[in-house]
Amino acid sequence: MRKLLLLFAICVGAYRxxxxxxxxxxxxxxxxxxxVISEAPTGLVKxxxxxxxxxxxxxxxxPTQVKDKPTVSWDAEPNAFYTLIMxxxxxPSRANPKMREWKxxxxxxxxxxxxxxGETLADYISSAPPEGSGLHRYVFLLYKQPGxxxxxxxxxSNRNPKRGKFQAAEFARKYNLGSPVAGNFYQAQYDDYVPQVYATLTETK
Known part of the structure; x- marks a missing residue:
C-alpha cells in the first residue's frame, strides 16, 4: 500500500x-x-x-463560442483567497496595441x-476584436492574495466600455498580489457576434 501511495505521489508530482x-x-x-506580466505562472486555470x-x-x-461567462476552476489552497483577471x-490590435490592456x-x-x-469588480464581457484586427490574446491570470x-x-457592469489601458501587473502591484500563480489563454478574431457585444456597451459611468 505504501509503495502504491509513493508511486501515486511521484506520478502526480511528475504530472504537475x-x-x-x-x-x-x-x-x-x-x-x-x-x-502583460514579467513572470510566467506555473499553474493552470481551467x-x-x-x-x-x-x-x-x-x-x-x-467570439460566438465565448459569449457567455465561463466556468473557471483551479487547484486552490485551503483557506486561501484569490483574484481572477481576464x-x-x-x-485594438496586436500590431497597434494603443489601448493595451482591455479589461x-x-x-x-x-x-x-x-x-x-468573490467580489466582482468588472463584469464579464465576451471577446470582441475589431474587424480586420487579426488574432487577439485573451489571458486569464490567477493571483493568490495575502489574505x-x-x-x-x-x-x-458588462455595459461599461471604459476598460482600456488597464494593466494587470500594475493592479497586482497596487494590492500586493505578487506574480500570478496560474493562468491560461485563448486567441480570437472577429466574427458576426462582435457587433452584438458593441451594441451592449452603452453605459458611460
Missing part, C-alpha cells in the same frame, strides 16, 4: 512538473510574458464555456476556487 513547464512555455512563446469549448494555452476560439493586451473580467476575494464567493483585501476600484 510537466504541466508547469507547458504553461510557462506557452506564456513565453506567445509573448504574454513581457506584454476555463470551460457553456458552448462546450475549453481554453487550452493559446487555442483559437470564436485581459486583452491586443486592443474583460475581474473577480477578487474568491474563497478557494468558488467564484460565487482578504479591501479593493477600492470602481465596479463596472
Amino acid at each position: 512538473c510537466v504541466l508547469a513547464q507547458e504553461v510557462s512555455k506557452a506564456f513565453l512563446e506567445h509573448e504574454i510574458v513581457s506584454d 476555463v470551460s464555456y457553456p458552448s462546450g469549448k475549453e481554453v487550452s494555452l493559446g487555442n483559437e476560439l470564436t 485581459t486583452d493586451p491586443d486592443a 474583460h473580467w475581474i473577480v477578487t476575494n474568491i474563497a478557494g476556487s468558488d467564484l460565487t464567493t 482578504q483585501v479591501q479593493f477600492d476600484e470602481p465596479k463596472q
